[in-house]
Amino acid sequence: MTVLRCTAKLLKRLKQPAKPPEPAPEANPLGEWYADIEVWRRQPFVVLLNAATGALLVLPGNAANLRVLHERALLQFAAIAEHHGLRGPGVDAELHGFDAGFAFAATRDRSLLSSLNQRKFAFWLALEHGDRSLPEVAAQEWDGLFKHAALGRNARHNMEYHRPLDLLRQHLLPAAQMLPFDRAAPPASH
DSSP states (O other): OEEEEEOHHHHHHTTOOSSOOOOOOOOSTTOOEEEEEEEETTEEEEEEEETTTOOEEEEEOSHHHHHTHHHHHHHHHHHHHHHTTOOSHHHHHHHHHHHTOEEEEEOOOHHHHHHHHHHHHHHHHHHHHSOOOHHHHHHHHTTSOBOOGGGOOBTTTTBSOBOHHHHHHHHHSOOOOOOOOOOSOOOOOO
16 A cells, blocks of 8 residues: 555545544555645646655546546556656556555655645646646656755765656666676686
C-alpha cells in the first residue's frame, strides 16, 4: 500500500476525514507521495509528487477517476517508467504499492507542498501553451529538476537540485555488479 499525503481540498473530494489517522509505514520503494487537486479550464486534475525523487504524475480528477485514482496512478507510472527505460523488480514493487491502493494521510512537509504548487503552475503553462496530454507533461517533468532539504547537495553536479529520473534509477534499479579487473595478460591459446 502506498501512502498518499493529500491537501485538505483533495481529502474532502476523496471523502476522507480532514485529519485521517497516521498510516503505517509504506512498503513501496519510493515511499510517500504528496497530492493536490487543481482545476484547469473547468477540468479537475490531480498532481502526485513523490517525496523521495520528485517524480510526478498528473491524473484526471473528476469523480469517476478519483474512485480509481490508484489504478490511474499505476497505469501512468508504468507508462512513464517504460518510456524512460525503467524496468525491474524495483519498478514492479512500486507498481504493486499502487495496486494495493492508497493509505490517505494529511500533508506534513511544507517544502514538498511548495514543490507541488510549483509543478501545478508549470502544468498550467504547459497545458495552456502546448498541445500535450497530462501523461506527456508528467513524463517531461521526470527530466526536470527537484530540490528537497532531505536530499542534500547533488555531488555529481555540485548543486542543491537533483534530476527525478536519476533519483528514480537510484531507488528502483539494482546497482551494477562490479567485476574485478585482472591486469594479468590472458594465457595464450594455441
